[in-house]
Amino acid sequence: DIQMTQSPSSLSASVGDRVTITCRASQTISSYLNWYQQKPGEAPKVLIYSASSLQSGVPSRFSGSGSGTDFTLTINSLQPEDFATYYCQQTNGNPYTFGQGTKVEIE
Amino acid sequence: EVHLVESGGGLVQPGGSLRLSCSASGFTFSTYAMHWVRQAPGKGLEFVSAITNDGGMTYYADSVKGRFTISRDNSKNTLFLQMSSLKSEDTAMYYCVKERTSCYISWGQGTLVTVSS
Numbered sequence: 001d002i003q004m005t006q007s008p009s010s011l012s013a014s015v016g017d018r019v020t021i022t023c024r025a026s027q028t029i030s031s032y033l034n035w036y037q038q039k040p041g042e043a044p045k046v047l048i049y050s051a052s053s054l055q056s057g058v059p060s061r062f063s064g065s066g067s068g069t070d071f072t073l074t075i076n077s078l079q080p081e082d083f084a085t086y087y088c089q090q091t092n093g094n095p096y097t098f099g100q101g102t103k104v105e106i107e
Numbered sequence: 108e109v110h111l112v113e114s115g116g117g118l119v120q121p122g123g124s125l126r127l128s129c130s131a132s133g134f135t136f137s138t139y140a141m142h143w144v145r146q147a148p149g150k151g152l153e154f155v156s157a158i159t160n161d162g163g164m165t166y167y168a169d170s171v172k173g174r175f176t177i178s179r180d181n182s183k184n185t186l187f188l189q190m191s192s193l194k195s196e197d198t199a200m201y202y203c204v205k206e207r208t209s210c211y212i213s214w215g216q217g218t219l220v221t222v223s224s
Contacts (some may be wrong), residue, residue: 001169034210036152043202043214044152050210087152091209094166096142098152 002026002090006099012107019075021102023088028068032092035064035073038101039084047086048073078104109133109213111203116218123193123222129186129203129215137161137181140206143188145199146217155201156188171197193222 003026013019023033031051036044046055048064051071061076075082083106088099115127127143143155156177157166165177176189186203198221205213 032209036211038152043216044211045214046210046212049208055212089152089211094157095154095168096157097154101151 001095002029002093002097004088004090004097004099006086006088006102008102009100010103010105012105013078014107015078015080017078017107019078019082019104021073021086021088021104023066023071023073023099025069025071025090025092029090029092031067032090033064033066033071034089034091035062036087036089037082037084038087044087075104109205111205111213111215113201113203113215113218116201116220118221118223119193120224121194121222124189124191125193125220127188127190127201127203127218127220129188131184131186131203131205134205134213136179136184141179141186142204142206142211143177143186144202144204144211144214145197145220146202147196147199150199153199157206158186190220193220195222198222 005024033051035048038044047058047062052064063074065072085101085103087101110132112130140159142157145155158177174192178187200217202217203215204211
C-alpha cells in the first residue's frame, strides 16, 4: 500500500495567517492527490482534487500544488471557519490511503 | 442534490455481525463506484472497501479482508457492507462515499458501529 505522511500533525495559527500543510507519498502518485477538510462532528468534504484543482464552492484562499511524491495545501489568510482537521488522500492505486491528518487550531 | 444516508450501525459484541446500508439519491447511482470509509473515535480516516459501479469488482482493506463484504443493489440505489467476526478495533463511524474521477466527492453523515461486550 502507498503510505501518506502529512506534516505537521498539528499547528496553531491566527486569523489572517498563511498556513502550509505538506503531504508526502511513499511512491510516485502523479497528481492523484486530494485534500479534505473535516470539522468536529461532520463528515469530511473535498477541497482540492487532482493535486491543484479547486472543488466547486471552495473559497479561493485554498490552493494545492505538487506532483510525484510531494504535495502542499496552502490556506491564504486563514479564516475562523478554517479551523479544522485536514487530510490528504492518494488515489493512484488501490487501496486509496489517507494521511494521518493535520489539526489546525487557533493560536 | 446528492444524498447518502447510512443506517444499520449500533452496539454489537465481539465476534458478532452487522449489515450497514447506504441509501443513495440525487444522482444516477449505477454509474458511480462507491466506497466505505471509517473513522475510529478521535482517529483519522481509513479506507474500508470499494465496489465498482456495476458490482463487478470489489476492494478491501487488509484489516477487514475475509470478514467484510461490500455489495450493491442498483435497482434500489443502495450500498451494503456486511460485517462479520467483528473486533473492538472495528469500532468507528462508517461513512458511505461516492467516488467521482478518483475523488471522494460526496459523503454520508455516517453510522456508528461500536463493538464491545
